[in-house]
Structure formats: C-alpha cells, structure tokens
Amino acid sequence: xxxxxxxxxxxxxxxxxxxxxxxxxxxxxxxxxxxxxxxxxxxxxxxxxxxxxxxxxxxxxxxxxxxxxxxxxxxxxxxxxxxxxxxxxxxxxxxxxxxxxxxxxxxxxxxxxxxxxxxxxxxxxxxxxxxxxxxxxxxxxxxxxxxxxxxxxxxxxxxxxxxxxxxxxxxxxxxxxxxxxxxxxxxxxxxxxxxxxxxxxxxxx
Amino acid sequence: xxxxxxxxxxxxxxxxxxxxxxxxxxxxxxxxxxxxxxxxxxxxxxxxxxxxxxxxxxxxxxxxxxxxxxxxxxxxxxxxxxxxxxxxxxxxxxxxxxxxxxxxxxxxxxxxxxxxxxxxxxxxxxxxxxxxxxxxxxxxxxxxxxxxxxxxxxxxxxxxxxxxxxxxxxxxxxxxxxxxxxxxxxxxxxxxxxxxxxxxxxxxx
DNA sequence: GGAAAAGCTTGACAGTCGTCAAGACACGGG
DNA sequence: CCCGTGTCTTGACGACTGTCAAGCTTTTCC
Numbered sequence: 001x002x003x004x005x006x007x008x009x010x011x012x013x014x015x016x017x018x019x020x021x022x023x024x025x026x027x028x029x030x031x032x033x034x035x036x037x038x039x040x041x042x043x044x045x046x047x048x049x050x051x052x053x054x055x056x057x058x059x060x061x062x063x064x065x066x067x068x069x070x071x072x073x074x075x076x077x078x079x080x081x082x083x084x085x086x087x088x089x090x091x092x093x094x095x096x097x098x099x100x101x102x103x104x105x106x107x108x109x110x111x112x113x114x115x116x117x118x119x120x121x122x123x124x125x126x127x128x129x130x131x132x133x134x135x136x137x138x139x140x141x142x143x144x145x146x147x148x149x150x151x152x153x154x155x156x157x158x159x160x161x162x163x164x165x166x167x168x169x170x171x172x173x174x175x176x177x178x179x180x181x182x183x184x185x186x187x188x189x190x191x192x193x194x195x196x197x198x199x200x201x202x203x204x205x
Numbered sequence: 206x207x208x209x210x211x212x213x214x215x216x217x218x219x220x221x222x223x224x225x226x227x228x229x230x231x232x233x234x235x236x237x238x239x240x241x242x243x244x245x246x247x248x249x250x251x252x253x254x255x256x257x258x259x260x261x262x263x264x265x266x267x268x269x270x271x272x273x274x275x276x277x278x279x280x281x282x283x284x285x286x287x288x289x290x291x292x293x294x295x296x297x298x299x300x301x302x303x304x305x306x307x308x309x310x311x312x313x314x315x316x317x318x319x320x321x322x323x324x325x326x327x328x329x330x331x332x333x334x335x336x337x338x339x340x341x342x343x344x345x346x347x348x349x350x351x352x353x354x355x356x357x358x359x360x361x362x363x364x365x366x367x368x369x370x371x372x373x374x375x376x377x378x379x380x381x382x383x384x385x386x387x388x389x390x391x392x393x394x395x396x397x398x399x400x401x402x403x404x405x406x407x408x409x410x
Numbered sequence: 411g412g413a414a415a416a417g418c419t420t421g422a423c424a425g426t427c428g429t430c431a432a433g434a435c436a437c438g439g440g
Numbered sequence: 441c442c443c444g445t446g447t448c449t450t451g452a453c454g455a456c457t458g459t460c461a462a463g464c465t466t467t468t469c470c
Contacts, residue, residue, distance in 0.1 A: 027318075027322035029234035043450075045430085048429065049447070049448070053428075054428065106318070109318055110321070112376070117235075122380055129373075153392075153396060153399065154392070160370045160372070160373040163372070164365040165369065167369065183361075187359070187361070194399045195396075237456075237457060238457080239458095247417095248419050249420095250460085258458075258459080412470095415467080416465100418466090419462105419463085420464085422460090423458105423459085423460085425459105428456105430451105432451090433449085433451100434448085434449070435448075436447080440444100
C-alpha cells in the first residue's frame with residue numbers, strides 16, 4: 001500500500017514537473033493540459049486521473065516549486081564566516097539564478113500575479129511568499145549578526161525591496177540585457193549598505 | 206478629415222477603456238474580445254474594425270494606461286514646499302491609489318509579467334516602466350532637494366524598491382488585508398529614511 | 411433624394427479549451 | 441488460465457477562442 005501511494009506520488013511529481021516546465025515556457029495564459037501532457041511521457045487524459053482539475057494540478061505545482069526555491073541561499077549562510085564572504089556568496093547565487101533560471105522565476109511571478117485575480121491560488125502563493133521572505137531574512141539577519149549591526153528595516157520590507165530589485169533585473173535579463181545580473185548585484189550591494197550599515201549616527205526625524 | 210480621425214481616435218479610446226476594464230477585472234489570461242465588447246456599447250466585431258488584432262488592441266491600451274498613471278504625483282511635487290509636506294502628500298496618494306484602484310494596478314503588473322513571455326509587449330512595457338521610474342524619481346529628487354541631501358541610490362534602484370513595496374502591498378490589499386495601505390506607508394517612510402537620510406556619516410566599506 | 415462611404419452587427423469558420431466516459435493495456439492473485 | 445484492479449489512451453462533448461466576410465444601418469456629400 002505504501003508502495004502504491006509512493007508510486008502515485010512519484011507520478012504526480014513527474015506530471016507536476018512537466019507542468020512547471022510548460023508554465024515556465026508559455027506562461028499561465030497559454031498553458032493548456034494538452035501542452036503539459038506533451039511535455040511529459042503521457043497523454044492529456046492522465047492529468048485528470050492524478051488531479052481533480054486544472055486548478056488542483058497547478059496548485060500542486062506551486063507547492064512543489066516552493067521546496068526547490070526556498071533553500072537556495074542556506075548553504076551560503078551556513079558556511080560564510082565573515083560579512084564579506086556572506087555578501088559575495090549571496091550575490092553570486094543571486095546572479096547565477098537570474099542568468100541560469102530566468103524562466104523558472106518568471107513562472108513564479110506569473111503565478112503570484114494570477115493570485116491577484118484567482119482566489120484559489122491566493123493561500124498557496126501567500127505561503128510561498130512568506131517562505132521566501134524568511135529565506136531572505138535568514139541571509140540578512142545573519143549578515144547583520146556578522147556585522148554586529150541590527151538591520152534598519154523589517155523582514156517584510158527587506159523582502160519587498162529584494163523582490164523589487166530582482167524583478168526589474170529579471171525583466172531586463174529576459175529582454176536580453178547583458179548587464180542585468182551585474183547591475184542587480186550593484187543595486188543590492190548599494191541597498192544593503194543603506195539598510196544594514198556599518199555603525200553610523202542614528203537617523204533623526 | 207481631422208474630424209474623422211478625431212472621431213476614430215475617440216472610438217479607439219472608448220474601446221481601449223473597455224479593454225482596460227476587462228483586463229483589470231479578469232486578468233490577461235481570461236480576457237477575450239467578446240468579453241471586452243460586452244464591457245462596451247458595441248459588438249465584438251467592431252474591435253477588428255478599429256484594431257488589427259488582439260495584440261494591437263492590448264498594446265494600444267497599455268499606451269493609454271501610461272498617460273493616466275504617470276502624472277499621479279506631479280501635483281504633489283509641484284505644490285509641496287517642505288520635505289514633510291511632500292512626503293505626506295506622496296504617502297497619501299500612494300495609499301489612496303492602492304485602496305481605490307487596486308484592480309488597475311494588478312492589470313499593470315499582469316501586463317508587465319506577460320511581457321516576460323510575449324515579446325510583442327516588451328517594448329511598450331519597458332517604456333512605461335521607464336516613465337514610472339522617472340515619475341518616482343521626480344518625487345524622490347525633489348524630496349532630496351528640499352532636504353538638501355543627495356539620494357544614496359540610483360533612479361532605477363529607487364524605482365525597483367518602491368515597486369517591490371507597492372506590489373507586496375497590492376497583494377495584501379487584494380487579499381483583503383485592512384492594514385495593507387498603512388503598512389505600505391510605514392515601510393516607504395522607513396526606506397526613504399535610509400536612502401535619502403538627513404545628514405549623517407558616510408557609509409564606510 | 412440618392413449614391414457612396416463609414417460604421418457597426420451578425421453569423422460563421424477553424425481551432426482550442428477543460429472535462430470525462432469508454433475502452434485498452436499491464437499485471438498480480440485466484 | 442482468467443478475472444479484477446490499477447493505469448493510461450482515445451475520442452468525444454459542449455463551450456469558448458480570434459478572425460473575418462457578408463450584409464445591415466447610419467452618415468456624408470453632391
């Protein structure tokens with residue numbers, strides 16, 4: 001019986017993978033079940049054998065997506081012993097994922113946007129957003145710890161800032177701008193210098 | 206003859222309005238020409254009388270959208286004579302548009318996202334993004350001028366930061382979070398305090 | 411007033427969509 | 441061997457899509 005559910009879970013994961021691939025290539029608006037099936041080894045009918053409907057399938061995908069993303073910087077956080085090391089490692093991975101996986105990232109932004117229109121996605125999307133926020137905060141708070149300076153903005157704000165920078169960089173990367181990654185690194189460096197600064201006078205006002 | 210083109214332009218604008226409304230309600234993925242026509246006084250066939258195809262129609266809409274948005278804060282910039290006035294006016298308008306026009310904003314994010322997948326939208330979207338960046342920069346640079354302190358980040362970075370904050374707030378607003386607007390104002394205030402600070406020691410490193 | 415032009419509607423076309431029922435295939439236990 | 445069960449394919453359904461041609465209505469102009 002365990003074997004049965006394992007098999008079933010594996011197949012679901014396989015189909016979820018094909019779905020993620022399709023979504024990342026075509027975007028939500030043009031992703032159809034038949035197109036997904038063509039990115040897998042099966043026919044379009046099997047999708048309704050493993051998933052209730054299209055929303056169920058995509059929801060499952062979104063959850064799977066989360067697992068991959070959320071640990072991206074954990075290794076860097078775990079091994080870095082100086083602020084400079086941590087910053088360099090983070091910037092490296094940031095640029096790397098921007099250049100190597102832009103399709104995966106646009107898929108995420110597409111789904112998050114879809115959640116603005118379709119309530120069925122909202123809960124899962126919000127959960128992933130929260131996970132990503134924690135991921136970013138692990139990096140930033142560790143950085144602050146190594147610097148012995150508390151961050152000057154909240155976790156939620158910090159995430160929004162990084163997300164905005166990354167999204168602009170992604171737009172440029174997908175438009176073919178060769179400087180997108182380098183400029184992202186520079187911008188992040190500049191912003192971090194402001195919000196997790198070396199010791200300085202407190203801001204008045 | 207001028208009268209002809211005026212009439213034609215007016216009708217195009219009218220249909221573009223119906224398109225914007227439909228897009229803001231349903232999102233790009235579920236917006237069809239028949240649905241657009243139902244949001245106007247005409248039948249679906251007329252869309253092909255005034256626009257070559259769907260892409261042409263939506264592209265035209267996007268350009269129209271730009272005109273409305275881009276002057277949102279100009280009045281505030283023109284009238285404010287102190288930093289506090291400018292900041293308060295900006296935060297007011299920011300919260301107001303978040304609460305009153307969330308559908309229009311999700312439409313913009315949806316189309317910008319679509320441009321990650323469809324090259325046909327890319328140029329127009331990039332142009333609007335640049336316009337919005339200039340809009341934000343007019344506010345920030347004026348603020349810095351009134352404070353007699355240069356901003357510590359570039360125009361592009363500043364826009365990305367605001368955009369990230371606004372997008373997070375929009376997600377929360379659309380999910381029904383009653384604190385979305387207030388938290389956005391607080392976050393923007395906090396960030397501005399970091400990147401356009403009152404005089405302080407330069408950041409080392 | 412009547413013809414020409416512009417504006418708009420209607421209906422059809424070839425596709426595609428999500429969904430699902432019917433049946434084919436594999437496979438292990440009687 | 442056959443039967444039952446889990447797995448997968450096939451083909452069909454009604455609905456919906458963008459597009460466009462044919463024709464209707466209104467306006468314009470002589």
